[in-house]
Amino acid sequence: MKFGKITLFVLAAFALVFSFILFLGSFSQTGTSIPVWFSIILAGIGFIMIFFATRAEPPAETGQNVTVNIDLPGQVGMDTIKCKSCGGVLSEKDIKLVAGAPVVTCPFCGTTYQLSEEPKW
Ligand SMILES: [Zn+2]
Known part of the structure; x- marks a missing residue:
């Protein structure tokens, strides 16, 4: 569960960086094949992934408290x-x-x- 969360954060970071590069590239060149809305959607996907990664935390914490109580x-x-x-x-x-x-x-x-x-x- 924690591994999936880290993967989600890495994917979100990649999506945000990639969308930023595309966003800059779409303005610097006049006749680019990549439209501006594509980079905006990519940035939106990145933010959604961060949103889900931060929300997926509470269920993982409850599993830890049960095992700590008794140590034999x-x-x-x-x-x-x-x-x-x-x-x-x-x-x-x-x-x-x-x-x-x-x-x-x-x-x-x-x-x-x-x-x-x-x-x-
Ligand atoms: Zn009995």
Whole structure:
């Protein structure tokens, strides 16, 4: 997603520079084959590409915040926690910190309790 944005900016820069050269060229020579409106349209395309490149930023930022929260991707087997009531395997998504204490909400049976017995991290 970020790569596409950079490409869009580079293409927009090329379009703007190229249109500027064409714009100057169309005035310096009387009988040019390239009309003035072509350079104006090219400049417009460049501005539209910049507009879309700057707008495409917000969705990319939300994906980063989710992965930063919990930092144990390599120890999944070690940190497997099971529900006290139904024995279902709980993931890190079910654990929330409430007033400094880790509180687990079981997605299977809906039980909510504190993680006081197994402070494995
Ligand atoms: Zn449960």
